[in-house]
Amino acid sequence: MKSGSNLEKVLRAGHFAVTTEIGPPKSCDAEVVRRHGETLRGYADAYNVTDNQTAVVRLSSMAACTILTGMGLEPVLQMTCRDRNRIALQSDLLGAAALGIRNVLCLTGDHQSFGNHPDSKNVFDLDSIQLIHTARLMRDKGQFLCGEEMKVKPRLFIGGVVNPFADPFEFRVTRLAKKNAAGADFVQTQAILDMSRFERFMKKVREAGLHEQVFILAGLMPIKSARMARYMQKNVPGMMVSEEICQRLEKAEDVKAEAVKLVVEQIEQIRQIEGVAGVHLMAVAWEEIIPAIVEQAGLYPRPSL
């Protein structure tokens, strides 16, 4: 065991893992985090906590993770490279381990032009692959990037993200290979809303043997309106939404029920794809639907190890 986190135990024991996501509020209201935590308690093996996602200022990911650990829930600390240099990132990795956070997800981060402070400076001192490399260096060698040694190594399960829906397509497999080589133990994918593209991606991943070296969690997103699906299909960089999904939501009488049905079907399809170790459920502003999805997919209760 590299970290001893619940997520690591579940994956290493060969269970089909479930992670989901909690977005901290745009205020210091800890109740919001606790409420989401309670809603989702028992329905996932670990809970990603986003780091100022889409570059909008929110309650810090580290603080929200600590609230969750206090509730007995296991967080995945998301860390982006946008707002902190290598000094702050390494400091936060130490701080996370000291606070009992065992999973960290290393991301580049959305550009600040998407957020509510588009005039801010960005950092990007490191990129996501370099952050993964840094976390592993600290955990396995007990070293900082500068080469200096630390007395106690942070025990972290190190994650990254992959986006099979961005371009150039073939290079996405190379990026996964680099993240694996840099030290990623697991990766979560961008929301899969085009299954055939994901299947093509996984075929290349298997050809490269990567599915045997890194746990791959397939990202899924229930979409509660047809309009939102069309919007994402046309306007969100790095996302692909199949025509089938758009049309099914457009034709559905009960769109929300159809959205759940779609995700449950996707989970069934994904479980047939060799090399996928679990799912990551992202229900942005619709967290309360997660329990129904997990139950209907036959993934409840979660293993307790």
Add this chain to the structure above:
Amino acid sequence: MIIAERKPITEIWRLIESYRQILVVGCRGCVTVCLAGGAREVANLANLLHLAAREHGCSITILQHTVERQCEYEFVQPLAAYGQGDCSIEAVVSLGCGIGVQAVAECLPDIPVYPGLNTSFLGMPERSGRWVERCHACGQCILDKTGGICPIARCAKNLLNGPCGGSQHGQCEIGGGTDCAWQLIYDKLSRLNQLDRLKEIALPKDWSKDRDGGPRRLCREDWEEDNFTDEVRE
């Protein structure tokens, strides 16, 4: 070259509205090529400032002087004459880049020098009327690794290990028709049969050669005057 654009006339007017004798200094270097600060733009600015003065019910005197390059002492030194004797210049507007403004200000220690341009970036004209950024002057060129396309200057996140998840259809996630630098790099290295190069992990960059390391200075001992040998002098 350095790309710049003129500040809005209202902003320049506010900088100089309390003066009546003004010198506008142009530069025949980069800012002439990018149509921001050459002799023609100096004349234009003089006209606009006269109009602004008239609107405000005052009259001003404007002298115009365009030098070969504002970024070399040799060419800006003659401007020192405006600060001497009975010359009555009260303020200077430089239509040079940020380097030019500072060099002119050094030559005229007792006269306020104001910038007339916003210095934008290091780049080139892409087509008539459109300029694009190409170099960030990071101090450690990596173009050998990236097919001659710079991800420091041309990727919105300065990424070194490939495109982020926002790259789609060759476009950067920030939009506005910005090409994804990493798509360009990928295509180029693919053409060169060098895609293998992108499999290596690029380790964290040494940014101390960029401006993060403090103001930069380049010393060539072989060209420092104290070290000139007689042979070189001859």
